[in-house]
Amino acid sequence: MEQELAALQLEAEAAIAQITLLEGLNELRVKYLGKKGLLTASLRNMGALSAEERPRVGQIVNTVRDVIESQLAAKEEQLRLAALASRLAQETIDVTLPGRTFIKGNVHPLSQVQEEIEQIFLGMGFTIAEGPEIETDYYNFEALNIPKDHPAREMQDSFYITEEILLRTHTSPVQIRAMEKLVPSLPVKLICPGKVFRKDDDATHSPMFHQVEGLVVDKGISLADLKGILLEFARQMFGPERQIRLRPSFFPFTEPSAEVDVSCMLCGGSGCRICKGSGWIEILGSGMVHPNVLKMGGYDSEELTGFAFGMGVERIAMLKYGIDDMRYLYDNDLRFLKQF
Ligand code: DAH
Numbered sequence: 001m002e003q004e005l006a007a008l009q010l011e012a013e014a015a016i017a018q019i020t021l022l023e024g025l026n027e028l029r030v031k032y033l034g035k036k037g038l039l040t041a042s043l044r045n046m047g048a049l050s051a052e053e054r055p056r057v058g059q060i061v062n063t064v065r066d067v068i069e070s071q072l073a074a075k076e077e078q079l080r081l082a083a084l085a086s087r088l089a090q091e092t093i094d095v096t097l098p099g100r101t102f103i104k105g106n107v108h109p110l111s112q113v114q115e116e117i118e119q120i121f122l123g124m125g126f127t128i129a130e131g132p133e134i135e136t137d138y139y140n141f142e143a144l145n146i147p148k149d150h151p152a153r154e155m156q157d158s159f160y161i162t163e164e165i166l167l168r169t170h171t172s173p174v175q176i177r178a179m180e181k182l183v184p185s186l187p188v189k190l191i192c193p194g195k196v197f198r199k200d201d202d203a204t205h206s207p208m209f210h211q212v213e214g215l216v217v218d219k220g221i222s223l224a225d226l227k228g229i230l231l232e233f234a235r236q237m238f239g240p241e242r243q244i245r246l247r248p249s250f251f252p253f254t255e256p257s258a259e260v261d262v263s264c265m266l267c268g269g270s271g272c273r274i275c276k277g278s279g280w281i282e283i284l285g286s287g288m289v290h291p292n293v294l295k296m297g298g299y300d301s302e303e304l305t306g307f308a309f310g311m312g313v314e315r316i317a318m319l320k321y322g323i324d325d326m327r328y329l330y331d332n333d334l335r336f337l338k339q340f
Helices: 001-018 023-031 039-047 052-090 109-125 171-180 225-236 291-296 315-322
Strands: 134-136 165-167 188-197 208-218 246-253 254-263 278-288 307-314
Touching: 001 052, 001 307, 023 052, 039 052, 109 188, 109 208, 109 225, 109 307, 109 315, 134 291, 134 315, 171 188, 171 208, 171 291, 208 225, 208 278, 208 315, 225 246, 225 254, 225 307, 225 315, 246 278, 254 307, 278 291, 278 315, 307 315
Parallel strands: none
Antiparallel strands: 134 165, 188 208, 208 307, 246 254, 254 278, 278 307
């Protein structure tokens, strides 16, 4: 039996030495070491041996197996290296081939500007409030002191769902909703960004657009506070050189009311095409909160005062980036969007 094993080892070694392909190696592994392989078969014959002989022959079987296994492994390594070397000899890699570009999206310019507006006001201690886009006549008009005969309340100017429910035409109703929620705590100091809807559609009007509303209510709030906050906003948004001016205006929910103009970001105020020669550009509406509106929100209109403002995000974005047609903001044309 010992001789048989020695012969088996020699035969296996010779066979391994002759192999030139990796596939052949596996066949040999099965032939000698597999379940039905030759070495396993000789193990089975151990039953015929005497008890003293068995451990010694068992050792020999183990040694033969180790030898065959290590020879198989060595051969495998050798064949792999040879295969790799021949592939490297044939293959050429063009290291100048440009890589595949990974297309990365970016935040829409309107969202960027809205976020920037939010950041500026958060930095001045405002919080952010939200309200529904589908609003009742009460919050959108009535509670804001807007009379029944106001043109915005006409069916042809706003999107009505029923006579009492419509798509909000401005973010101002959030003033009332926020006050109802906060009363009696002070100060009220918040902005409300969001979508608004009007029956308008041309180069500077879209049936859906975005506004950011602002509301501050506390003891002793004055027009000076309004001007200070909005000047700081204009400078952070359009540059530290900017000035603002307040022009008398009218809104039913503020008294007095003012349009706020910012000194032209293009010419600095000397007059140009963008500001139509005036040096000023209108950016938002504002005013001191009307006592009726404070009352509607549940606050004491004798003790407290406040200011409010509302701006169009599209308008701010168009001024900031020199966009001359609002429709670019909604066309989803990548040639436009990729510039931001
Ligand atoms: N709601 C007005 C609009 O949509 C904008 C506005 C003006 C809001 C004056 C205000 C304000 O809060 O005080 O045209």
